[in-house]
Amino acid sequence: MLFRQFGSVLATIVVYYFALLVCYLITCAVVTRLNRHAVKIQSSRQTPISHIKRDFRQSVVSLAVIAGMLGAGDWSYTTLGWGLRPLPGVGGTVFSAVASLVLFDTWFYWFHRLIHTRFFYRRVHRWHHLTITPVVWSNNSDSLFDNLFLQSYWLVAHFLIPIAPAVLFAHKIYDQITGVVGHSGYEHGGRWCWPPSPLVGVTHHDQHHQFFRCNYATHFSWWDRIMGTLHPDHDRVLKANLSRSRGTQVL
Ligand SMILES: [Zn+2]
Ligand SMILES: [Zn+2]
Numbered sequence: 001m002l003f004r005q006f007g008s009v010l011a012t013i014v015v016y017y018f019a020l021l022v023c024y025l026i027t028c029a030v031v032t033r034l035n036r037h038a039v040k041i042q043s044s045r046q047t048p049i050s051h052i053k054r055d056f057r058q059s060v061v062s063l064a065v066i067a068g069m070l071g072a073g074d075w076s077y078t079t080l081g082w083g084l085r086p087l088p089g090v091g092g093t094v095f096s097a098v099a100s101l102v103l104f105d106t107w108f109y110w111f112h113r114l115i116h117t118r119f120f121y122r123r124v125h126r127w128h129h130l131t132i133t134p135v136v137w138s139n140n141s142d143s144l145f146d147n148l149f150l151q152s153y154w155l156v157a158h159f160l161i162p163i164a165p166a167v168l169f170a171h172k173i174y175d176q177i178t179g180v181v182g183h184s185g186y187e188h189g190g191r192w193c194w195p196p197s198p199l200v201g202v203t204h205h206d207q208h209h210q211f212f213r214c215n216y217a218t219h220f221s222w223w224d225r226i227m228g229t230l231h232p233d234h235d236r237v238l239k240a241n242l243s244r245s246r247g248t249q250v251l
Contacts, residue, residue, distance in 0.1 A: 013071030038186035055141035083158025187241035
């Protein structure tokens with residue numbers, strides 16, 4: 001019985017791992033191609049090849065850790081019945097998706113600030129910041145403890161909001177794709193992230209890698225604006241990058 005349950009949770013984790021890995025590889029390939037027509041944010045800096053290789057190798061490991069948390073959360077929800085049941089209908093699905101986006105952004109902002117404190121930074125988060133000019137392959141280049149802080153949301157989300165596993169997974173795929181774009185080093189945003197829109201463009205997280213102590217959120221700029229942690233030049237630089245990028249000349 002125990003052996004069968006272990007096999008069942010392992011199978012769930014393996015399925016999530018391959019889904020995340022395929023998403024990561026395809027998104028990285030597509031965004032690398034799109035970079036040819038976009039504006040490089042840190043135009044005078046290049047990312048060392050050794051960092052790109054390091055980030056790729058670490059991402060393959062990190063995605064397994066994330067899949068472990070996502071898979072264990074899904075398995076305990078569907079098999080053991082742990083967590084809140086989703087609200088019915090399209091309205092319930094939309095509510096759960098929006099709630100998950102807002103809640104994860106809040107989770108990410110505050111834990112991200114925590115691991116930037118003196119005590120945690122070297123022990124937990126320094127690895128991710130060794131790449132100052134990020135590339136698509138940098139998104140999931142994190143230490144084990146970094147993942148436990150920022151990504152454990154996917155393990156406990158069913159206890160926090162009434163969300164179906166498929167909707168939570170759709171949110172994770174959105175997070176993976178926007179995370180890769182956000183580390184691409186090229187501004188790909190359009191009208192949807194033109195300030196004061198709360199959606200972040202690539203400039204937001206790129207500045208986080210350049211300046212370290214600003215722009216901690218992941219989906220929205222709300223928390224950074226409220227808490228005064230948005231880079232003082234963020235809106236001006238984002239508008240300049242958006243205006244220069246091919247896709248935003250309509251603005
Ligand atoms: Zn950071
Ligand atoms: Zn980053």
